[in-house]
Amino acid sequence: MPAGLRHISRLFPLSGGFMIEIKNLSKEFETADGKVEALRNVNLTISDGDIYGIIGMSGAGKSTLVRCINMLERPTQGTVLIDGCDIGSLDKAGLRKVRREVTMIFQGFNLLMQRTCLKNICFPLELAGTDKAEAKKRALELLEIVGLPDKANAYPAQLSGGQQQRIAIARALATEPKVLLCDEATSALDPKTTHSILELIRDINARLGITVIIITHQMSVVEEICSRVAILDDGEVVEEGMVSTVFSSPKSAAAKRLVFPDGADEIMTGTPGERRIRVVFSGALAAKTPLIARMAMEEQVVASILGASTRSIGDKAYGNMLLGITGGDEMVHRAMEYLSGIEDVLVEEVTDHV
Amino acid sequence: MFDKLFSPEVLEETLWILQNEIPLAVWETVYVTVLATAFAIVLGLPLGVLLVVGEKGGVLPLPKGVMHMLNIFINLLRSVPFLILMIMVFPLTRLIVGTAVGTTASIVPLVIAAFPFVARLVETSLREVNPNIIEMAQSMGASPFQIIVKVLIPESIPSLMSNFTVAITTILGYSAMSGIIGGGGLGKIAINYGYYRYKYLVMLIAVVLLIILVQIFQSVGTRISVKSDKRLK
Numbered sequence: 001m002p003a004g005l006r007h008i009s010r011l012f013p014l015s016g017g018f019m020i021e022i023k024n025l026s027k028e029f030e031t032a033d034g035k036v037e038a039l040r041n042v043n044l045t046i047s048d049g050d051i052y053g054i055i056g057m058s059g060a061g062k063s064t065l066v067r068c069i070n071m072l073e074r075p076t077q078g079t080v081l082i083d084g085c086d087i088g089s090l091d092k093a094g095l096r097k098v099r100r101e102v103t104m105i106f107q108g109f110n111l112l113m114q115r116t117c118l119k120n121i122c123f124p125l126e127l128a129g130t131d132k133a134e135a136k137k138r139a140l141e142l143l144e145i146v147g148l149p150d151k152a153n154a155y156p157a158q159l160s161g162g163q164q165q166r167i168a169i170a171r172a173l174a175t176e177p178k179v180l181l182c183d184e185a186t187s188a189l190d191p192k193t194t195h196s197i198l199e200l201i202r203d204i205n206a207r208l209g210i211t212v213i214i215i216t217h218q219m220s221v222v223e224e225i226c227s228r229v230a231i232l233d234d235g236e237v238v239e240e241g242m243v244s245t246v247f248s249s250p251k252s253a254a255a256k257r258l259v260f261p262d263g264a265d266e267i268m269t270g271t272p273g274e275r276r277i278r279v280v281f282s283g284a285l286a287a288k289t290p291l292i293a294r295m296a297m298e299e300q301v302v303a304s305i306l307g308a309s310t311r312s313i314g315d316k317a318y319g320n321m322l323l324g325i326t327g328g329d330e331m332v333h334r335a336m337e338y339l340s341g342i343e344d345v346l347v348e349e350v351t352d353h354v
Numbered sequence: 355m356f357d358k359l360f361s362p363e364v365l366e367e368t369l370w371i372l373q374n375e376i377p378l379a380v381w382e383t384v385y386v387t388v389l390a391t392a393f394a395i396v397l398g399l400p401l402g403v404l405l406v407v408g409e410k411g412g413v414l415p416l417p418k419g420v421m422h423m424l425n426i427f428i429n430l431l432r433s434v435p436f437l438i439l440m441i442m443v444f445p446l447t448r449l450i451v452g453t454a455v456g457t458t459a460s461i462v463p464l465v466i467a468a469f470p471f472v473a474r475l476v477e478t479s480l481r482e483v484n485p486n487i488i489e490m491a492q493s494m495g496a497s498p499f500q501i502i503v504k505v506l507i508p509e510s511i512p513s514l515m516s517n518f519t520v521a522i523t524t525i526l527g528y529s530a531m532s533g534i535i536g537g538g539g540l541g542k543i544a545i546n547y548g549y550y551r552y553k554y555l556v557m558l559i560a561v562v563l564l565i566i567l568v569q570i571f572q573s574v575g576t577r578i579s580v581k582s583d584k585r586l587k
Contacts, residue, residue, distance in 0.1 A: 070493055092497075099495035110490035113585045114508050124494040126504065155584040175494075 018081075019179060019211040020046040020069065025078035027064055027235075038064040040235045042078070046228075051205050051212045053226035053243065055219065055258060061235040062215045066181050069213065070102045071095055083178060100128055103172035107184035109164040111156040111171075117143070118152040121171045128175060135174075142170035146200060162193035169200060179211045180204070186221055194218075198225045219258055220311070223247065223318060231255045247318070248282035248346060260309060260320060274304075274324045275332045276350040277339075281310055281317040284344035291342070292323070301325060301335045322350065360555075368555045375543060380563060382457045383539035386529045387571075390464035391522045397469035398521075401428070402476025403502055413488060413506075414498035431470040436528050439467050440535050460529065460537030468525050475517035479510045512583035519575025523568050530564060540564050 027039040038061045046052045056062050067073040069080055071087055079086050087098050103124070111120050118139050125135035143149050146166040156164050165185060172180055182201065186194040202225055205212050214226055222229050222243055229246050231239040233254030239246055250259045295301050303323040310319030325331050332349065339347045404424060408416035434442070440463040444454040447462040483506055491505045507514070533541030540560045548557020580586070 072489060072493055096495035096497065099493060104490070104493040106486060106490060108484075108486050110484070110486045112487065112505065112509060114511060114582075115584075123491075123504070127491075127494055127496050127500055157585045171494075 017047050018045045019048040019050070019083055020044070020213070021079075021081040022065075022069070023079045023081070025065075025068060025075050025080065027061075027068060027073060028076045037235055039068070039075070042232075042235075042237050044230055044237065044240065046211060046213065048083075049205070049209050049211055050228060051202070051214065051226050053214045053216065053222035053229040054232055055216055055222050055229055056232035056254070057217060057257070060232045060254075062217075062232055063183060065232065066104075066183050066213065066215045069179075069181060070099055070104065100124065100175040101177045102179040102181060103175060103177040104181040104183060105165065105168045105172050105185045107187045109156070109161070109168045109188075111164055111168060113156055116153050116155055117148070117159070117167045120156065120167055121174055123171060124174045138174060139170070142173055143167075145173070145204070146170045160193075161189050162197060165189065165193075165197050166200065169197075169204070173204065173208070173210075176208075177210060179213065182212065182214045182216075184215055184217070187216065187218065191220075194221065195224070201225060219247070231258065244282055248280050260307075273328075274326050275328075276306065277323050277325065277332065277336060278348050278350050279321045279323060279339055280346040280348075281319055281321075282344050282346065283316040283318060284342060291339075295335060295338050299334050299338050301331050301338065302327075303335060316344075364553070364555060368553070368559070371543070371547065371553075371556050372559065376540075376559070376563070379538065379540045379543045379560070380567075383526065383529055383541070383564070383567065386457055386461055386464065386532075386537070386539055387522060387526045387567075390461045390468060390529065391518070391525050393461070393465040394468035394472045394521060394525065395518060397465065398472025399476050399507075401469065401473035402480065403506065405473060405477040406480040406506070407498065407502060413492075413501045428470040428473055431466065432474070434467075436463070436467050436531055437534070439463055440532060455536035457538030460532035460535075460539075464525055464528055464532065467528060468521060471524065472518075472521050475521060476514065479513040479517050480506050482513050483509045512579045512585075515575060515579035515582055519572060519579065522571050522575065526564065526568055526571065540567075 022042055022044040025039055025042040026037070029036045029038055042065060054062055054065060064073055068075045069082075071080070075088065079088055081087070082098060082102060085098070087095065090098060112123060115123070118136065121139035121142050122135045125138060130138075140149070140152065143152055146169055148163060148166055148170075151159065151163065151167070156167065159167065180201070186197050189197060198221065201212055201214075204210060214221060216222060226243050228241065229243045230237050231246065231252065231254055233252070238252040239250065239255045246255060247259055250256045292303055292305065295303065303325050306322040306324045308319070308321040310317055310321060323335070325335055336347045336349070339345055401424070404416070405421075407413040408421050408424070410418070440460075443463045443466050446466070447454045447459050450462055451459045453459050487509065488501060488505060491501050496504065529537065529539055530541030530544065533539060533543075533545045540563055544557045544560035547553040548560070
């Protein structure tokens, strides 16, 4: 599909534009203490060429969900369609073929430590029975793509974490997959390396048109790279949508916990008579202007910052701030008026514990 | 005993044995040990692989009953004392080698005694392989057989090498025991001259040579194991 068309299909996904459709998916585990429901009635559709985030706290069922997408875990109920094919109905041989089209990278990289990088990248091709010379040629190309052309004969132990993940990405791309599953792929890396790996994934997505699913517990990862996100909490999808929408005005308790990790809403022991408003920045250019100070000068509204979690990406601000304002309705009204007048800033009054 | 240990006659006789019988005995010991270890690995490696891949949640789960039998069989063989085992397998030895006496014949009981041991060693080596790597291979569409030959075994080569070294030194010790029932080698020299004919100096020399052989096998084995490990730089 040409890039333009792909873009349009992403904006207006037709029924045929879905790469992955997950329907009524449930998964139960038998443990010593009885049954544990890891996933409950999960429904997701992921468009072709999308970068899709699945975020949740530890134990929310993210890893189980991603393992159901390639049937490493058999769902107890429900279906997974990949490019229209119900992979739950496939036999073992059929499933092995699908797994060449839905490859995976991991938190721990999982490289074969006794093989060189080149041989690691050749591994899935070996499994598929590709001709050796051809596999080597492809592996060398992939080393080029991931930016490590000089590491062909190095062993994984000689590489840094970020480099190891690049090799793992090259390996995952060897069989020319349609879908790349990233299971906490950047969780073991430092912020700078995380950024460069995400850049690489974005580049691959754009260049090769591979649908990417990112499983993470890090908001920053989803913000940086994903177009859509699903929030998983205790085995259920509690919120789903465009990243900007979900993160700027989270509705579910789980989403709020993720977006306001420091529990900004819970700092409730304010002074009597103080009213609280929450300011959400979703890409506002206001990052560099001293917003609160200007509000004080121009509107004579004195606000104390009760909690803030903002970050600047490029010259834009994302995140939220909780302000405490004394002086009754009038002041609160003026503050909200002032702040909501700024582009990409959302304001709401916080009335109670959320 | 010690005043006679270094008398001129004893020294002369010992020298004669050293020149005429010890070289062959060393060769026999090495030959028996290496061959027995090789066969024990041939039988023990697949068995050890089965013990790991066949269990519940393994790469190739086998029926519970089969795994149970396999474990009992291995434990059974391992619990029979080697000396008794040697005598018990006489019929099998005759069937395979044609005779139950002699250097080559002693390889059969050695293999029977060693392969269950090797299977257990292989089992521990393969269990060291990171389960996430096996999951990775499955996620890339590897069949159980591919996981065994391309992941499990290659990834545990260093550990297998050091365990095979343990096996070869143990088998070397067992091979000396087979001297009692007609096996050749340094064990035979030590028993025949030292035990039956009170030539302690000969026995001492045989024991020292056995120690040297163990040292050589051990250091070569350790070297191979370390050299083969690509996790170290």
